[in-house]
Amino acid sequence: MQISSKVALSISLVVAVVGAAGSVLQLREQEEVLREEFRQTNEDAVELLALSIASAVDQGRHERVQAVLDNISNFKDRFEGVERLDVVSRDKRIVASLDPTRFNEIATDPQTLDHFDAVRPTVWWEDDDDALEMVLPIRLKHPLGVIRVSLKRQALQDTIDDQRLRALRVSALMLCLIALVLLLVHRHLVGSRLSELAKAAASLGAGNLDVRAEIDGKDEIAELGESFNAMANAIQLYTDDLEHIIDERTDELQQANKRLEQLATTDQLTGVWNxxxxxxxxxxxxxxxxxxxxxxxxxxxxxxxxxxxxxxxxxxxxxxxxxxxxxxxxxxxxxxxxxxxxxxxxxxxxxxxxxxxxxxxxxxxxxxxxxxxxxxxxxxxxxxxxxxxxxxxxxxxxxxxxxxxxxxxxxxxxxxxxxxxxxxxxxxxxxxxxxxxxxxxxxxxxxxxx
Structure with a gap:
């Protein structure tokens, strides 16, 4: 089955739209996966931090807790975009923080105060998903306090942007490959049909009036083939008529030549030679x-x-x-x-x-x-x-x-x-x-x- 230029273009557009839509859906799925990975990674990191400082908090060795926070760079591969990290004791005081100016402040935000007796971490997104908020309990046999963490989404967004760029590049490459394949297929199909039409035209030009272009389809090339065949039919009909006229004229000329020869060689009165x-x-x-x-x-x-x-x-x-x-x-x-x-x-x-x-x-x-x-x-x-x-x-x-x-x-x-x-x-x-x-x-x- 032959493919016209319009069909090939339509297929290319459909493939492009489908590819773009698929890329968008894939990016959305990847964003959700990245969001979940971002949340889970940081939650795991905070839980690990809670375990590492629980004993020091229980013993009141707050300087030890601060030392751990000062060395938070050891967790930088886990804490992505951390903006706030406070350790709050049972008496609601901030006993350690990444921000030294907050030391010994009394925690007043409801999210922190409402989770002292929690068993599992509490995680939520704030500011239109721009920040990931977490409150994790510090426990041994009994609640010791909480870790209050705020992480900016920018780190996650950078990762998402990288994924988007990578996906766009892959999609663009795929679309280019698809377009190239369609172009090659189109050129092959169109080229072979045009070659068939060119051969028919050359044969007609050489005098083969019975030649016709055998081109299937309903596209422009098929219409061109039909026009060529109509022209060939007209030429053949005209040639047949012309040959008939020539035959008639030839017969008439031969008869006239015979009459002229007879007039030139025969005595008109007696009918014998002159x-x-x-x-x-x-x-x-x-x-x-x-x-x-x-x-x-x-x-x-x-x-x-x-x-x-x-x-x-x-x-x-x-x-x-x-x-x-x-x-x-x-x-x-x-x-x-x-x-x-x-x-x-x-x-x-x-x-x-x-x-x-x-x-x-x-x-x-x-x-x-x-x-x-x-x-x-x-x-x-x-x-x-x-x-x-x-x-x-x-x-x-x-x-x-x-x-x-x-x-x-x-x-x-x-x-x-x-x-x-x-x-x-x-x-x-x-x-x-x-x-x-x-x-x-x-x-x-x-x-x-x-």
Missing amino acids: RRYFDDAARRALEVARRNERPLCIALVDTDEFKSINDTWGHPVGDEVLKAVAKVLEENSRDADLVARVGGEEFAILMPEVGLGLAGEATERLRAALEADVANRVTILGDRKVTASFGVAAFEKADDRLEDLLSAADQAMYKSKTEGRNRVTLANRASAESEGAAPLPSHSEAHVED
């Missing part, structure tokens, strides 16, 4: 082919008489024709091929791992598919066929650049245009200067070797 993406992909494919010494071909496709379609049916129909051309090219190409729109009515096809002969056969199939299918997709054209002219170039030299392949394919495509359209022409780059490009016969199924 010129920018085609150029990047073609350069990468060309480097792979160069490094691995693998075949690669590029085909350029130009839609025949597209201007007349726009002029006859309008640009919206022309857009539908371009969409249909792109769709037919994609549907009839290999998965490894890449179809892109690179101009108004012009398309390009990247064909990796294919030599010129096989590329020619593939593009011939594409040409036939366009002639047969595009008009069916754009029904407004009626019987009007949509055809395209193809030019195909192959990667042949180690130092070939993309621009070289595109230029060769463009020249071959132009040759298809000038020789009647709706045909495929293969770029024969080795004999281009002497013979030019080699066209494939239109509507032919001839096999073209690589």
Whole structure:
């Protein structure tokens, strides 16, 4: 069970009050004991004195009695604070005294005169307990007189004061020890709990949002622990909300990036890749082919008489024709091929791992598919066929650049245009200067070797 600073202080105060009260009670008890010891000690001393002078009093040897009183210093360890000591004979005369001026005086005080026939000593306190009075009989076989003694309480008070001072010192020492023990216990308990709270705070600062301070009790430190846990809960809740928001924003950003990437790499009208993406992909494919010494071909496709379609049916129909051309090219190409729109009515096809002969056969199939299918997709054209002219170039030299392949394919495509359209022409780059490009016969199924 933990102890708060208020509880520790309360315990200290209670202990202090109880200790002080105990000290007071103990001092009172000690005072009573000291008073009784003071009375008993002096009574015993006077009785001893009475015995020592009884014979001299009986024989009338008063000088002997006085000599005993003169030597009273022998009893100073017993007579504490003696102020008056008279020996009174039966005839009421003071026959010996510590005060020589009182010799032979007649005792007149009632306390002395009333105790001549007493058997036991009579002791009482006078002057508000400031003086101890005693009358002790002097007897042998019969009463001989009395000894009248007055003792000041100052000697007793000095002893009591010494006892009080000693008790106060002991009490103060005990209270200091108790306070020190309570302080050490309090510091240990409070320190360990504060250390626990500090560890939790350090863990939270390190990013452990699940950490909580486990501090029991109902004191200020427990309240501090509850406040820390409330703060940690708020931070975790805020962090969870923030992470959720970040996830949402990240998803939105990823979607936006995808849309931007699509806008940056896709032709918005036809949905196939655009010129920018085609150029990047073609350069990468060309480097792979160069490094691995693998075949690669590029085909350029130009839609025949597209201007007349726009002029006859309008640009919206022309857009539908371009969409249909792109769709037919994609549907009839290999998965490894890449179809892109690179101009108004012009398309390009990247064909990796294919030599010129096989590329020619593939593009011939594409040409036939366009002639047969595009008009069916754009029904407004009626019987009007949509055809395209193809030019195909192959990667042949180690130092070939993309621009070289595109230029060769463009020249071959132009040759298809000038020789009647709706045909495929293969770029024969080795004999281009002497013979030019080699066209494939239109509507032919001839096999073209690589």
